[in-house]
Amino acid sequence: EADAPRRQPVGAPPARSAPSPSSGAKAGRKGGPRQSDDEYAPPRLLNRPLVVGPMALIVAALVITPLAVLGSGGADEEEDRRQNARSSHETPASPSAAEPLPTVSVSSRTVPPPPPTESARPSGTPGRGKAAKPDVKSTVTVTARPPRATATVTAKPAQETAADAVKRLAANDPSGRHICYRAYVSGKGWQKPVCDGTLAGTSGQDRPVKALNIAVHGTGGSAANAFVHRPGSKDGKGVWKPKWTAVIADGRNNYVGSTERDAPDMLGFAVNVGSGRICQTTRVRGADWGGQTCADARPGFLFGGTLTNDSWLEAVRLTV
Template identity: 45%
Template sequence: VTASVAGADTGDHLSYEIRPGNVQIEPGRAAFVETTLKPRQVIWFGSKEERPYTLSVKRSGVDPTEVEGTYVQRGFLPRWLATFFGIFLALALAFVMIWIAYKPQVSSKATEQTEQAGAALAPSPSAAPETLPSTAPSAPAESPAAQPAAPEPKDDGAGGGGGGGGGEPKPPTKKPKPVVRTAATAVKELAARSDGRHICYRAYVADKGWQQPVCDGAEAGTVGKNLPIKVLNIAVSGTKGVSGNGAHVVEGWLTGDKWESEGDGVDMYLGSSKEAVSPLEGFTLKTTEGIVCPNTHVKDKGWQKQGCTEAGNWRYFGSPMDQRLQLEAVRITV
């Protein structure tokens, strides 16, 4: 059997691509024809449209066999996009029209100055007023009193004119440091007022710091406050010098057998103000000439019996060495 396939639609909106267009079919066989339909015009925007079509199978000597169908053609772009473009285009056109039509009003408030206005201006203060003629003789004008000349500024040598700013700036004045009264300061003052042998001393008390120096048997330190002495500052006059060593509650003789020794009017220090070093429990003392007599106040023991050195020899004063009690106050004479 020989047959051909053809397509048709109302309005000729579709094109038909049939492969193959003619077929020969053997008895007892079947044949397949591939048909592709395409719209002749593209619908860019809008709703879908239905295109009815008919495929006809034609054989010689026989009426064609028709197969009907419907091709649904959709818009290339969605409808909402067309709406968006329409609104955007309308807004763009409106903006351009407003931009073109807008004309900013520019006006000048400056006015032209006429000659009459210039003539009507009042004379400047520097201009002399015009004198009008008078029929009556005017009284003689009183001459103003002579103004005293302004005194010339005195030249203080600070620089040239214009405010005297030509000189170099003075360096800031440093505040003098407060004078620290030590035992040596006190013993020198005492020796200047009174001849003879003198000893002055001051104590560095834990949590309080340095006290003011005292002399010749006055009390240094504290009593009944549980505040130990960490350092003793001693100076003498009229003994040709003083020597000593400090014993600490924990470290014992911190400097070993190394004694401190100073001449008359010079500060000698026994002990240490460092926080890591324990307070004094006692001290050894001697003067180069004569004797020295300390009295010590020890924690939980009170004032100890006053003792004196022998001339030229040293002696220990303070807590018993085996009890290691902190030293709290002293009184010393020479």
């Protein structure tokens, strides 16, 4: 019974057969049953079960992780390419009309720099002078309204009257007697005043006198009336104005006749003074100068000119 073979339990691993004598040493070194301490060879690191598992996991992680990253990157790049393709075919939206884009207007001009001159070149240094940089200046355009057109009106000085002239004489000779006068001539208007026997009017020009302006000094004033042409006269004579002027004091203007456009021509006149005597010489159309006549103070009066209706007064000289 001791030599009888032992029954192997069911499911137990088969018993290893004893190594052959020929493979004794090698089998003990490489994994065979341990025979002795000097023949024992420890298993390698990679052959240990506790090392192989973790190493396999590390290798798998090193290999799978870059592949996953590369895959996700490729997918992202593909998605970007698709988005770019879609955006290239889409029309950009126009800005909203409710929110207009701001605009900036800049007006500028470039002023070219002056050319380099010899004076700007350093002495003893050959070559051209340093070119100046262009000066960019902003310009502001101002539109202004043109000034309104203005008319310059030069007022004519007032005409000198007979009273002005006689006052000037009286200033130089306060105690003297003077008479000044001027004639309103048809087609010419008022002449400048003359005094003390100087001619007023025209001679030989066939221009009738229309009115007289008389002023006296040292005679107690004057009064006057005009004898004028009468259209359709049956007796061939003119007519007196309805009434004499009032007595005008010394140094004041006295007017007889009319300066209106259709006023009748003067044929003659009558004048008186308050003291002393007054004299006249006249010239009428178609005749030469007449003789001098005089009159005493009021109620006397002096007549000069003509009574004939188809003639007129052309010139006069008066003295006091």
